[in-house]
Amino acid sequence: MPADDHHLLERRYRIMGRNAPLFYDKPVHLVRGEGVWLYDADGKRYLDVYNNVPCVGHCHPxxxxxxxxxxxxxxxxxxxxxxxxxxxxxxxxxxxxxxxxxxxxxxxxxxxxxxxxxxxxxxxxxxxxxxxxxxxxxxxxxxxxxxxxxxxxxxxxxxxxxxxxxxxxxxxxxxxxxxxxxxxxxxxxxxxxxxxxxxxxxxxxxxxxxxxxxxxxxxxxxxxxxxxxxxxxxxxxxxxxxxxxxxxxxxxxxxxxxxxxxxxxxxxxxxxxxxxxxxxxxxxxxxxxxxxxxxxxxxxxxxxxxxxxxxxxxxxxxxxxEDLAANCRNVGAYVRSGLDQLKARHPVVGNVRSQGLFFGLDLVNDDAQNSPAPDKAKRLINLMRDRGVLISRIGRHDNILKMRPPLVFSKENADVLLTTLDDALAAL
Amino acid sequence: MPADDHHLLERRYRIMGRNAPLFYDKPVHLVRGEGVWLYDADGKRYLDVYNNVPCVGHCHPxxxxxxxxxxxxxxxxxxxxxxxxxxxxxxxxxxxxxxxxxxxxxxxxxxxxxxxxxxxxxxxxxxxxxxxxxxxxxxxxxxxxxxxxxxxxxxxxxxxxxxxxxxxxxxxxxxxxxxxxxxxxxxxxxxxxxxxxxxxxxxxxxxxxxxxxxxxxxxxxxxxxxxxxxxxxxxxxxxxxxxxxxxxxxxxxxxxxxxxxxxxxxxxxxxxxxxxxxxxxxxxxxxxxxxxxxxxxxxxxxxxxxxxxxxxxxxxxxxxxEDLAANCRNVGAYVRSGLDQLKARHPVVGNVRSQGLFFGLDLVNDDAQNSPAPDKAKRLINLMRDRGVLISRIGRHDNILKMRPPLVFSKENADVLLTTLDDALAAL
Structure with a gap:
């Protein structure tokens, strides 16, 4: 983490308390957003595959x-x-x-x-x-x-x-x-x-x-x-x-x-x-x-x-x-198909679930029961963060990757997500 | 009430329910705000002596x-x-x-x-x-x-x-x-x-x-x-x-x-x-x-x-x-003095209370107990509305005029308030 970010984090702890929720082992210091992209203080950009609030894209004009x-x-x-x-x-x-x-x-x-x-x-x-x-x-x-x-x-x-x-x-x-x-x-x-x-x-x-x-x-x-x-x-x-x-x-x-x-x-x-x-x-x-x-x-x-x-x-x-419902259907189906392919290649992916532009990957351990793998999920979202893609996790066992991008997510964005996910799953 | 406003009110009743709170016997249909002023759909302007939310003035640039x-x-x-x-x-x-x-x-x-x-x-x-x-x-x-x-x-x-x-x-x-x-x-x-x-x-x-x-x-x-x-x-x-x-x-x-x-x-x-x-x-x-x-x-x-x-x-x-605290003190004292003078002239004003730019007038009946006069308070705020000044009422007996303008309220605004209040009190 850059020194400036570390200093900001310390200031934040002091004035907003130690427990105000923060994502990731190394929190991301954001300064700008546009469409599906978020930019940190060092100019690095992140593909936002987490935030449903900016549904029509960050800072839609x-x-x-x-x-x-x-x-x-x-x-x-x-x-x-x-x-x-x-x-x-x-x-x-x-x-x-x-x-x-x-x-x-x-x-x-x-x-x-x-x-x-x-x-x-x-x-x-x-x-x-x-x-x-x-x-x-x-x-x-x-x-x-x-x-x-x-x-x-x-x-x-x-x-x-x-x-x-x-x-x-x-x-x-x-x-x-x-x-x-x-x-x-x-x-x-x-x-x-x-x-x-x-x-x-x-x-x-x-x-x-x-x-x-x-x-x-x-x-x-x-x-x-x-x-x-x-x-x-x-x-x-x-x-x-x-x-x-x-x-x-x-x-x-x-x-x-x-x-x-x-x-x-x-x-x-x-x-x-x-x-x-x-x-x-x-x-x-x-x-x-x-x-x-x-x-x-x-x-x-x-x-x-x-x-x-x-x-x-x-x-x-x-x-x-912008007919975003159609985009959710089309890009949603495209991402879903890519996730199914990832599942076939990575045994840690026990189950793929999706609905439009909302996706979950149930990560499992390599055992007979497909037992939930929350530690792997935690590690994976941090690996993804380091690779410039923001996702999170959810579910009873905290082992389900939660992917829920702005509705303007494109197939090109989907390719970035799928490639990065493939890479991060391999690095697990 | 203009026909257009009446139509809007009917549409509002239908889609937001009959009981969504509205001020005044004839609701004000607002379209624009600037500083201490609010403008209705017919271009009539109202001095806002009620709204504390736009504290630095409506639509401060x-x-x-x-x-x-x-x-x-x-x-x-x-x-x-x-x-x-x-x-x-x-x-x-x-x-x-x-x-x-x-x-x-x-x-x-x-x-x-x-x-x-x-x-x-x-x-x-x-x-x-x-x-x-x-x-x-x-x-x-x-x-x-x-x-x-x-x-x-x-x-x-x-x-x-x-x-x-x-x-x-x-x-x-x-x-x-x-x-x-x-x-x-x-x-x-x-x-x-x-x-x-x-x-x-x-x-x-x-x-x-x-x-x-x-x-x-x-x-x-x-x-x-x-x-x-x-x-x-x-x-x-x-x-x-x-x-x-x-x-x-x-x-x-x-x-x-x-x-x-x-x-x-x-x-x-x-x-x-x-x-x-x-x-x-x-x-x-x-x-x-x-x-x-x-x-x-x-x-x-x-x-x-x-x-x-x-x-x-x-x-x-x-x-x-804009040193609005000083403005609250100065204009507050000016309004207070004017309200005290109104009290001396209008027996319906039983008590004046204020703190900075927050004022209350306790309206009373003409009896030995100075009993609370909620009906007069209700009538008065509607008379004020008709005269282009927005105030409300408050208190256990609903008889206390509530005046709480944006903090940028000036002495000129105060004169409008005091003159109009004098007139409305006389018309009660």
């Missing part, structure tokens, strides 16, 4: 222009009328099923999930929340208590239950998709019954239907639909967290849940919504929004301001005009 | 320039190294007492208060929170449960206790400041004892030392210091919410708590920090930040990104180079 133009015109909260947020809300809701016809705005995915939980509890009269056993939905008190993907998870609060998400690679045990869906959905049934036994009424099932934190397991047809039906029959709502999955990344749909037949009651949005600008929110049935709004008098100072609306709108513009 | 320049260069989370946030954190901490020597960043005041509560609970091992009986600290599940200034307050959760804040205008009853401080601080003692009786360990006293939501009562010397001492003796921390009071508004100090002798354990920051850009955070002892960070692995995706750091830094630049 159209988004920056919209931000600057609106910021110099007006930036104010929503207790005054402004066209921008109404236009955006209409446009956003039009991308969902007709039953999801109203929007509320926040600044972060945490705030969106907090709002969704409050709304679900108000609407259902229940308090019980079901989450997956390896999930993260935000950093507030309530959402931290629901976080199950922590290295040191606390016991869940009394109102919560966790369910395991099927991962065909490790959980199939000879079972068909139908059996897998049924067996794992039965955990939702058990969760509901366990709540009811404790006098807790279910308020919501809160999941990301791509199961990104869980390691992006191959989807088991029918599983989400069954889980949702069970929760609804018990009076709860289905909150779909699209903070990671949303905004066309899957290639096949604008929203992750649209790859299933389950229509959520509330959808929460965040990270990519403003390409890095703090804008987030939820979409739900207007009846829920009206009922909750009347009771709770919810207000969010920065949420839905004209600048956020302009930025979020520009992001949708770029996704449409 | 220096802030917009910093935003645009950084947004076109790099916008990324803090898991990579970046100089901007380290520079800002150092500069921010330097404005506090030496014991407040580390910073963490979020996007909103809600997130900052959530983080502060989590930190206080972790550090103290307690769960109990004491808030004032007419306060608001955010819109999350936990903070909503602590909200006491709602029109329909819910019963407080088991871990919380509320205390009444002394308002010399209504609570003095012939008592000296010393007696007032002692009597009201004894409520803190009772709150602590009541918690302890229920087996709850106090974690924090969470207050805004200006007591803005409570109606900006005249400060009672020694009260905050006594309240804090009692909480500390019981093992709790003092969290000071500077979301409204901070960033030089009081004129006499950068932070509201600096008008007292009580140094907080954690200070939370928000609204004016980015002049409208969603940036917020907290400042605390590094030992607390390190301890909590190590245990909680806290991460905030947008918090402290280079754009937020650049914007927040530009706001500090403007506060310093």
């Amino acid at each position: 159209q988004v920056v222009e919209a931000l600057a133009r609106q910021a110099e015109t007006l930036n104010i909260h929503t207790r005054y009328l402004h066209e921008g947020i109404v236009n955006y809300a209409e446009r956003l809701c039009a991308t969902f099923a007709p039953s999801l016809d109203a929007a509320m705005f926040t600044c972060t995915g945490t705030e969106a999930n907090e709002l969704a939980l409050r709304m679900a509890r108000y609407v259902t009269g229940g308090t019980g929340i079901i989450v997956s056993d390896f999930s993260y939905h935000g950093n507030s008190e309530t959402l931290a208590a629901l976080t199950t993907c922590s290295p040191t998870p606390e016991p869940l609060p009394a109102f919560a239950r966790q369910i395991q998400i099927p991962d065909p690679y490790r959980d199939r045990q000879g079972r068909s998709d139908e059996e897998l869906a049924r067996v794992f959905a039965s955990q939702v049934e058990q969760a509901v019954r366990s709540m009811q036994a404790d006098g807790i009424r279910p308020a919501a099932l809160l999941i990301d239907t791509l199961f990104a934190n869980e390691g992006l397991p191959d989807r088991v047809p029918g599983y989400v639909e069954q889980a949702v039906r069970i929760v609804r029959e018990a009076g709860g709502l289905f909150i779909c967290d699209e903070v990671q999955a949303g905004f066309a990344r899957t290639g096949d749909a604008m929203w992750g849940h649209q790859l299933t037949d389950a229509v959520p009651d509330i959808v929460t949005l965040g990270k990519p919504m403003g390409n890095g600008h703090p804008v987030a929110g939820l979409v739900a049935a207007r009846a829920h929004v009206d009922a909750f709004g009347g009771a709770a008098n919810y207000f969010n100072t920065f949420g839905g301001n004209p600048v956020s609306a302009a930025v979020a709108s520009a992001v949708l513009d770029v996704i449409e005009t | 220096q802030v917009v320039e910093a935003l645009a320049r950084q947004a076109e260069t790099l916008n990324i989370h803090t898991r990579y190294l970046h100089e901007g946030i380290v520079n800002y954190a150092e500069r921010l901490c330097a404005t506090f007492a030496p014991s407040l020597d580390a910073a963490m960043f979020t996007c909103t005041g809600t997130e900052a208060n959530e983080l502060a509560l989590r930190m206080a609970r972790y550090v103290t091992g307690g769960t109990g929170i004491i808030v004032s009986d007419f306060s608001y600290h955010g819109n999350s599940e936990t903070l909503a449960a602590l909200t006491t200034c709602s029109p329909t307050p819910e019963p407080l959760p088991a871990f919380a206790r509320q205390i009444q804040i002394p308002d010399p205008y209504r609570d003095r009853q012939g008592r000296s400041d010393e007696e007032l401080a002692r009597v009201f601080a004894s409520q803190v003692e009772q709150a602590v004892r009541s918690m302890q009786a229920d087996g709850i360990r106090p974690a924090a006293l969470l207050i805004d030392t200006l007591f803005a939501n409570e109606g900006l009562p005249d400060r009672v010397p020694g009260y905050v210091e006594q309240a804090v001492r009692i909480v500390r003796e019981a093992g709790g921390l003092f969290i000071c919410d500077e979301v409204q009071a901070g960033f030089a508004r009081t004129g006499d100090a950068m932070w509201g708590h600096q008008l007292t002798d009580a140094v907080p354990d954690i200070v939370t920051l928000g609204k004016p920090m980015g002049n409208g850009h969603p940036v917020a955070g907290l400042v605390a002892a590094r030992a607390h930040v390190d301890a909590f960070g190590g245990a909680a692995n806290y991460f905030n995706t947008f918090g402290g990104n280079p754009v937020s750091a650049a914007v927040a830094s530009a706001v500090l630049d403007v506060i310093e180079t």
Whole structure:
């Protein structure tokens, strides 16, 4: 690490604490971003295969222009009328099923999930929340208590239950998709019954239907639909967290849940919504929004301001005009095929999973059980960093490479990723 | 209301719900802002005497320039190294007492208060929170449960206790400041004892030392210091919410708590920090930040990104180079003197309270008790709106005019405010 970076790191430790999260054994000191590229203080460039937030590419000129133009015109909260947020809300809701016809705005995915939980509890009269056993939905008190993907998870609060998400690679045990869906959905049934036994009424099932934190397991047809039906029959709502999955990344749909037949009651949005600008929110049935709004008098100072609306709108513009969904499909398929070839050559790659421009490689040890290899995953992402490609890892065993580039990722970029990955896997 | 505005309002009701808060009987449809002025769709201009968020003035060119320049260069989370946030954190901490020597960043005041509560609970091992009986600290599940200034307050959760804040205008009853401080601080003692009786360990006293939501009562010397001492003796921390009071508004100090002798354990920051850009955070002892960070692995995706750091830094630049603290003092004193004169002429003004560029007028009925006059306050802010001046109201009885203009408010602006207020009071 250069001396200047070391000095900056020491200053950072002192003023932001020792434990503010940092990537890599040698942290990367960034100074500039453009498209899929990031540049460090020494002018070295890195291919960004990690960051989903700058979904239309780092510093996209159209988004920056919209931000600057609106910021110099007006930036104010929503207790005054402004066209921008109404236009955006209409446009956003039009991308969902007709039953999801109203929007509320926040600044972060945490705030969106907090709002969704409050709304679900108000609407259902229940308090019980079901989450997956390896999930993260935000950093507030309530959402931290629901976080199950922590290295040191606390016991869940009394109102919560966790369910395991099927991962065909490790959980199939000879079972068909139908059996897998049924067996794992039965955990939702058990969760509901366990709540009811404790006098807790279910308020919501809160999941990301791509199961990104869980390691992006191959989807088991029918599983989400069954889980949702069970929760609804018990009076709860289905909150779909699209903070990671949303905004066309899957290639096949604008929203992750649209790859299933389950229509959520509330959808929460965040990270990519403003390409890095703090804008987030939820979409739900207007009846829920009206009922909750009347009771709770919810207000969010920065949420839905004209600048956020302009930025979020520009992001949708770029996704449409550059047809990024098609890019996710095409380049996604290209990368997938390359990853499958890497798997054939490198036994450490136990499993490849992907959905559009979201990829996971399950790294395994050379044993009969294909046991998870978190140490190798850690080493590999640092090898990749040294070779100028930024990725990370995820999953219950922290052994799944997480690759989730900006949606403007090209086949040329893919070649860089695949070649570098091949090299790093060989160097493991 | 113009037909276009009516149509926009109907569209807004449909897509954002009936209950998304709006100011005024006839909502104002804004399209542009500059300094202390806001412009509606018909070109009518309004003097902004309400908004503290655009603290250095609407669309300040220096802030917009910093935003645009950084947004076109790099916008990324803090898991990579970046100089901007380290520079800002150092500069921010330097404005506090030496014991407040580390910073963490979020996007909103809600997130900052959530983080502060989590930190206080972790550090103290307690769960109990004491808030004032007419306060608001955010819109999350936990903070909503602590909200006491709602029109329909819910019963407080088991871990919380509320205390009444002394308002010399209504609570003095012939008592000296010393007696007032002692009597009201004894409520803190009772709150602590009541918690302890229920087996709850106090974690924090969470207050805004200006007591803005409570109606900006005249400060009672020694009260905050006594309240804090009692909480500390019981093992709790003092969290000071500077979301409204901070960033030089009081004129006499950068932070509201600096008008007292009580140094907080954690200070939370928000609204004016980015002049409208969603940036917020907290400042605390590094030992607390390190301890909590190590245990909680806290991460905030947008918090402290280079754009937020650049914007927040530009706001500090403007506060310093335009010497806005001095402006708050000078113009604040000028407005105060004018308000005192209005009080002498209009019996409906029962009490004038102010601190720098933050003013309250307690409106009263013409009776022996000076009973609160919320209806008159409501009518008055609408009369002011019709006359081109934006203010609001606050306080336990919703009868206190709330005036809190951008810090660049001038004596000429003050004359407009005072003349218009005189006229509107006469028209009541």
